[in-house]
Amino acid sequence: MDLFKTRLLGSAAACSLAALLTVSPVANAQSETSDEAAADDVVTMETVVVTAATGTLIRGVAPTGTNTIQVDEAMIDEISPSSTNDLLSNVPQVSNAFNTIPTPGATIANPYNRPNLRNLGMSGGATTLVLLDGMRMVGSGVLQTSPDVSAISPTAIGNMEVVLDGGSSIYGSDAIGGVINFISKKEIDGIDLFVEKGFGDAYEATDAGIAGGTSWDSGSAYLLYNYSEHDDILGRDRDYVFQDHTPQGGQDYRSTSCTPGTVVAMDIPFALPTLTPGANFCDETDVLSIYPQETNHRVFGKLLQDLSPDLMFEITGYYSDRETVHQGQGPGVGTGVRGSGTITAANPYFQSILGETSQTVAFSYDDAFGPTLDSTTKLSAWMINPKLTYSFGETWQANTSLSYGQSTNVVRTNQVDAVAQAIALSGLVPGFALNPYDVTASDPGVVSAIGNFQVYGDNDQELLQFRTVADGTAFTFGQKEVKAAIGFEYLSESVDAKQGQGAPDALDLFGAASDRDVTSVFGELMLPLMDDPTYGTLDASISARYDSYSDVGDATNPKVGFTYKPIPDFALRGSWGTSFHAPSLADTGNAVDTRVQVFPISPFIAPGDSPLNYTRATVILAGGNPDLKPEEAETFSIGADWIPEDGPLEGLMVSATYFNVEFKDQIAIVPILEPGFFLIDAYTPFYTINPTLADVQALAAGQRIENAGSLESLFVGTSPYLLLDARRNNLGVVETDGVDFGISYTHDTSIGNFSAGFWGTYTLNRDIQATEGSPVIDGLEFGVSQLQYVADLGWSNDVASLNMRVNHSAGFDLTSTTDVNSYTTVDLSARYTIPGNNWRKDTVLTLNVDNLLDQDPPYVDDVDGYGNGSTLGQVVYIGLRQKF
CATH class of the missing domain: 2.40.170.20 (TonB-dependent receptor, beta-barrel domain)
Incomplete structure (x- = not known):
């Protein structure tokens, strides 16, 4: 004071x-x-x-x-x-x-x-x-x-x-x-x-x-x-808490990030450790509070x-x-110990199933860190x-x-740590690579760094x-x-x-104070x-x-x-x-969570626009708003x-x-997930399709950026498809x-x-x-x-x-x-x-x-x-x- x-x-x-x-x-x-x-x-x-x-x-x-x-x-x-x-x-x-x-x-x-x-x-x-x-x-x-x-x-x-x-x-x-x-x-x-x-x-x-x-x-x-x-x-501890609702005619919400895990090769799932066709599932609520x-x-x-x-x-x-x-x-x-990502033939632990050179893997670190963090x-x-x-x-x-x-x-x-995990999945030698088929077979230092x-x-x-x-x-x-x-x-x-x-x-911390x-x-x-x-x-x-x-x-x-x-x-x-x-x-x-989020894809595409826009970036301004x-x-x-x-x-x-x-x-x-979002005129002020650098700078200049070095770097090569104001409004x-x-x-x-x-x-x-x-x-x-x-x-x-x-x-x-x-x-x-x-x-x-x-x-x-x-x-x- x-x-x-x-x-x-x-x-x-x-x-x-x-x-x-x-x-x-x-x-x-x-x-x-x-x-x-x-x-x-x-x-x-x-x-x-x-x-x-x-x-x-x-x-x-x-x-x-x-x-x-x-x-x-x-x-x-x-x-x-x-x-x-x-x-x-x-x-x-x-x-x-x-x-x-x-x-x-x-x-x-x-x-x-x-x-x-x-x-x-x-x-x-x-x-x-x-x-x-x-x-x-x-x-x-x-x-x-x-x-x-x-x-x-x-x-x-x-x-x-x-x-x-x-x-x-x-x-x-x-x-x-x-x-x-x-x-x-x-x-x-x-x-x-x-x-x-x-x-x-x-x-x-x-x-x-x-x-x-x-x-x-x-x-x-x-x-x-x-x-x-x-x-x-x-x-x-409570029998009414469960995730597989198929016997009741509902959905199966179980995870495939289990021990043993699941490998997807050429869009076909295989269950570890035997690599038989199908997937392993686990009910995460069993170990969650x-x-x-x-x-x-x-x-x-x-x-x-x-x-x-x-x-x-x-x-x-x-x-x-x-x-x-x-x-x-x-x-x-999640449990905090979920693992998933892509492994290629460059990883010394890679195991090809159908002659493929890359796979998507879902697994768990519970053998290393316990059932949860x-x-x-x-x-x-x-x-x-x-x-x-x-x-x-x-x-x-x-x-x-x-x-x-x-x-x-x-x-x-x-x-x-998702970043450390991705780096380890692409590791070239055993001492720096992650084995997603059996996490405990990886170098202990690699696993420890991912969990830290x-x-x-x-x-x-x-x-x-x-x-x-x-x-x-x-x-x-x-x-x-x-x-x-x-x-x-x-x-x-x-x-x-x-x-x-x-x-x-x-910790890499960002601070904000206001009164x-x-x-x-x-x-x-x-x-x-x-x-x-x-x-x-x-x-x-x-x-x-x-x-x-x-x-x-x-x-x-x-x-x-x-x-x-x-x-x-x-x-x-x-x-x-x-x-x-x-x-x-x-x-x-000046809210502490105010930032620019950059996603490499655009999952939300306006009606009539090419589906190829999916491969272009989405730029989201999230967090606080000085105009509230x-x-x-x-x-x-x-x-x-x-x-x-x-x-x-x-x-x-x-x-x-x-x-x-x-x-x-x-x-x-703004409810970006609402059906017909791009067709409702009331939402128009909150997004720009095919934004220019000036558009992005006008909305997001001066804010910290996640997943990109700078706003200017977003316009090198292909430009973003969508600029979305997802701040609190x-x-x-x-x-x-x-x-x-x-x-x-x-x-x-x-x-x-x-x-x-x-x-x-x-x-x-x-x-x-x-x-x-x-x-x-x-x-x-x-x-x-x-x-x-x-x-x-x-x-x-x-x-x-x-x-x-x-x-x-x-x-x-x-x-x-x-x-x-x-x-x-x-x-x-x-x-x-x-x-x-x-x-x-x-x-x-x-x-x-x-x-x-x-x-x-x-x-x-x-x-x-x-x-x-x-x-x-x-x-x-x-x-x-x-x-x-």
Whole structure:
């Protein structure tokens, strides 16, 4: 962070604090709180602080007109997640996580899981905003800048709020699909020890930790440490993972890069070692991780302290260090030990079969390196967030927060060196040549050099956020209080990334660094428009935010909402607003993966052009784009809630919400594989057939080049056939709508409390355009589940509880002739409390069974054989929690 930013931040903080302290104070003043906000009250001896709910700036009220999901501490304990991603997988609207085991990828393309509300897609950034106590978290990843939610221990979370609506008028960028806010526990009293062991088929997991906290007359503090680890699961450990689908009428996805391998001579395959006609096949998923090994250390702490009757200080911080190890790179990508290429008679190991002088060979290095080469991801992050809360006037309160964090992200993918392999296949003497028929018969130095190769990426990220918000009663209107809030925010973020490949101790790396500043002002007005005994109550809210970016311009986003209650038990609500997502620093022009790729052939040829163009080069500009602009959306929702307050239906809650999202300028890459690509006028700006040197230089000058010495060298002899702009561009349009629904009922009896619930989401329409002007595609026609829901049934009393949850994802058509079945899993949880005594507090015994019926995910004819969900299989978790 440069000196200017440091001084600016310090000045802003000092000025804000000074302004607050010069206002005439009124001790212990606060506004009336709602039920929704009560869970976030902070109570100490002198000061009562009420925090605003997610989606609004105003304390004591729920966000007007907005559908919000609350997951409280009791439900979190019931789910007993080992990570925050596991917690999110229980929310149907988190489309990429629900009813799955969130699994990070093995490469820099996807090294960790990012929640995605409404399935609106992600680039380097995200269209779902993730917050911790209302503040942003530092980003993670190499080609990403979204936070890694697994950095937060579930043990530290007291509540999770999911706002299923646009939120840019309150929070700024990213809040298109919605907002996920993890609200940390306010205090922990005493010492809390916990351990949980999980057991499944070829799988074990451990989650353990210790938390300690205390409180005093004017404050409280706690610190917790959480350690978790789990085994990996290979494809051979689960019978639904396989690649030969011919018995099911599907394709055979097995590889021919096996031991022994396959030789193709004169277009005829021969199986090694006997060279009989045919090919050897191997199922690579047998040795690949479908769920990686992982170890995670997490620390979380909080301190609350009254400084005066009107001023409270709070500081929160966390640290996370996570390592993930994959065997191989995943189904369809490979084991890392695949071998293939061309061998000629010049190689001393060459064995002619039909008198040919060259062959194509497919083989494996598993006898030399093992069945796979591993891929390792290390993500570490820390943040600290000091906050001052000051009460003044009769109803006003100001919150000033400063959040600063850093992350270090390293991804190492080990694999064979294709260049060294090609050189060795063309070797002229045994000491420098590779024997593809039997790799172990080659010179050990040759084989070792081929395996001493790694694809590498790292990124150091930094985030600083200063935010101050004041809210209270602005004036009275018809004897009702009109509440207002106004705020200012400064955000600074930076990335410093490197990417490359080579021998692990001599990597050839390319670096790129970029940063941005954002200055924002925002406000909200809550209007009580009607309060009539006959006609009910009508409240409205208006909010707006202005963001000024140092690199991508300005953005203004308004939002309006209303809640109408004709009777106290029933509410109609609605909202409309605009939202945006500023291009990630990983997607802009200085992105680390920006480069020119040169391919010696042109597999994509326009209709009517000669097939001989196949032998000419294709030049692709890939990576970031300095001309990216923000993704934008218009969101609308309307819904109703019925919550009887008394009578025989007391304890019932029924809710339904219609939502509509129009999302445009989606950051994506032109779909070169789309049928009829060259016939669609909307794609014309992104390619040039028979480009000149000037054309190539205009698009790609100054960028690093792969597979060519210079741009000029491409025009020596034959010139390229195709110049393609495959950078990340503002292209896509998505229009989607649907219904969120929920019904629950709780009832107290003499033998305990019984509860039941059913909630989920149903997508009505999803229209997609790859770019404006291209054909509109029905995004629900193939490959998308329209319905996801959770149903639960529970019982509890003072010492025990039992709960069953059913998670369901509806089936869908994969093609016009094939479909994928629905997927339903059942989870069971139980708790028993042994009351405490003189030397200990309560002892809690826990039992959780995930996928109680051991249901496999549905068969899909693709590279790993399953889809529409994922599972570890049946896993039994036994836990103990002891408090002192």
